[in-house]
């Protein structure tokens with residue numbers, strides 16, 4: 156079955172991140188390109204983190220969703236450069252994250268090498284208070300840090316800048 | 318097959334693999350939950366970097382091997398990691414000292430490797446550098462917190478620093494693979510890495526109120542496959558499954 160790239164991009168919106176299921180791989184900016192050569196469809200993806208355990212599953216899911224729709228053969232190629240950055244997270248993705256209880260990355264560059272978490276304020280995704288503090292630079296998955304809100308006292312995940 | 322390139326890639330991947338494995342030993346044993354998670358997150362980053370590098374090494378090798386063959390089926394003398402990364406975890410403070418000494422090197426090394434003429438190495442370096450930036454910040458913070466902490470924590474950090482110091486010289490030794498990589502335009506000049514490292518170490522040790530150990534005799538041999546007795550134990554545990562059930566898959 157011959158497809159258009161627009162069609163494939165649309166279908167790929169059905170593939171979500173196994174660890175943050177509210178985000179699609181399109182929201183995350185993981186899909187870098189779609190190429191069609193006759194019947195063959197090539198999806199080019201880039202990992203968020205080197206050791207991200209979700210990448211294998213994402214590859215399997217991309218193949219599954221396209222095969223279900225009758226496309227064949229499908230090739231998934233992983234590229235490393237340009238390196239994935241949280242700047243590629245879509246506006247829709249940022250909104251979905253906040254609703255899900257994860258603070259989206261604070262936009263704009265900041266000095267990641269600054270000691271003792273001297274970065275900008277991360278607003279609480281529950282009550283929007285800016286009185287929050289970091290508990291740990293490393294959280295439940297590679298892409299997150301652990302924060303707590305000093306106003307509503309809820310802990311929350313922060314999708315850290317990368 | 319380009320033997321120099323293969324050896325060069327293995328030097329880089331073996332460092333990431335062995336340190337990643339060492340850190341993974343902390344899983345479930347960290348002093349508090351957050352630090353347990355932090356150390357295992359760093360382990361995951363390093364093992365992920367090692368995977369990308371082993372995949373590339375397998376391609377360069379061109380003999381149909383996979384990333385897993387390189388990690389699980391090479392013997393001790395074929396491993397090219399520096400001696401520092403195979404040293405035992407000790408207490409949390411000594412793990413932090415080992416991590417800090419390596420992170421400062423790793424950060425400057427990848428920063429330079431981004432300019433490699435080899436596209437794959439450059440891409441892996443660009444990706445890894447972002448991760449190592451977080452590692453260096455984490456280990457620097459703990460150096461300061463524990464060095465400038467209580468009398469006991471200060472002493473433990475100073476002791477750990479003194480005993481690991483002998484393994485830092487090797488980081489900047491140019492092996493044959495390093496030299497040929499540099500000449501071919503895809504390698505890194507380790508003397509420029511050393512200037513960054515010296516500066517970073519002095520800056521953080523000062524904030525941590527720790528004394529920089531005096532220059533003394535340095536251990537080396539890892540890049541040539543001559544390891545301390547610790548590597549054998551690591552590989553025994555890491556490779557056990559593949560050695561016992563060859564070709565076993567999940």
Ligand SMILES: [Zn+2]
Pocket residue numbers: 279280281282283284304305306307308309
């Ligand atoms: Zn709140």
